[in-house]
Amino acid sequence: TAFLHGDLEEEILMKQPEGFEHYACRLLKSLYGLKQSPRQWYKRFDSFMVSQGFDRNSYDCCVYHSKLDNGSMIYLLLYVDDML
Numbered sequence: 001t002a003f004l005h006g007d008l009e010e011e012i013l014m015k016q017p018e019g020f021e022h023y024a025c026r027l028l029k030s031l032y033g034l035k036q037s038p039r040q041w042y043k044r045f046d047s048f049m050v051s052q053g054f055d056r057n058s059y060d061c062c063v064y065h066s067k068l069d070n071g072s073m074i075y076l077l078l079y080v081d082d083m084l
Helices: 037-051
Strands: 006-016 024-029 063-067 073-079
Touching: 037 073
Parallel strands: none
Antiparallel strands: 006 024, 063 073
16 A cells, blocks of 8 residues: 555556546556556655654665664665565
């Protein structure tokens, strides 16, 4: 379900199923299977992490880190749509 919440930046029209041939469906959200889905999901995830005070690693864009007030570090590793 992670890919279902990505906002699309371009207009994508979808062919309707049998019985609805005279209508076009304009997608507003990403669907699983679209080429744009992983990228849109990552952009949304990245903007959320940055808004929460995490910094993106300059060597690997899938590693985020944040330093707490007590000096402890938090590292978040992102792989496809799983986090560690």
